[in-house]
Amino acid sequence: MKTARLTVVGVLSAAALFSFVGTANAAGTPQTAATYSSKGDVSFTLDNSSVPPLDPRNPVKDKPIQDNPDDPVNPGTTGPLTIDRVSNIHFGEQKISAEDETYYAKPTEIILNDGTSASAPNYIQLTDKRGTAVGWKLQVTQEEQFKTQDQKALEGAQVTFTNGVTKKETSNKASSPAAQTPVVFDKFGQAKTIMTATKGSGMGTWFENFGDSSNMDKSISLFVPGVSAKDQAGYSATFTWTLLDSPA
Secondary structure, three states: OHHHHHHHHHHHHHHHHHHHHHHHHHHHOOOOOOOOOOOOOOOOOOOOOOOOOEOOOOOOOOOEOEOOOOOOOOOOOOOOEEEEEEOOOOOOOOOOOOOOEEEEOOOEEEEOOOOOEEEEOEEEEEEEOOOOOOOEEEEEEEOOOOEOOOOOEOOOOEEEEOOEEEEEOOOOOOEOOEEOOOEEOOOOOOEEEEEEEOOOEOOEEEEEEEOOOOOHHHOEEEEEOOOOOOOOOOOEOOEEEEEEOOOO
8 A cells, every 4th residue: 555655646746747847838938819010100301491501610510600790691592402601702902913913812700609700711511401312513603703893804813712621510421522623713604513422422411611721721712913904992703603403
């Protein structure tokens, strides 16, 4: 009887152990009880707002510069592909000379976000927010010769842009467009290409600076022949900047 009793207990213990192991395996491999589908979505619209001007030396999108009341410029354009800011070109007051002379544009004076002023290269800022990465082309045209208010021309005068430096807003990860300097304005009314963004490049905000801290005062020149008649007056010319929506 004692032996039989031990045998029965042994069988019951084995069965209990088997039952425990089977339960553990089932818990470790859960089976699908139900499925359900939901959706996520997003849509995009064009950003047609203007882009504030930034410091061309160190362009940070959260630190726009202010308008300089002593050197007002036209407001930037609006839309998904914009020209945001172009500095005026000032060659200053010069003495009348009978010799050939080359004059250089002064650096532009910008007003920083904190209200302080700083000298910076003359520059253009543009932005591509289209999201298509198809590229663009930037051109500039000198519309006419430098003239006085009574339309007397500064004959033979010629402007040249040199020392192009391409920069982008600091958070911009896009590939860089190609810049083309020097640019000589040898014909009036003829567009000159400054920058070209091929397919896949040029998205976001970009700058073409003329010079850097070492040569920004020698990067845009005005040659005036000594034989040109010069009135004791101010002369001005118009430069038209055009942003094309493809690099072709």
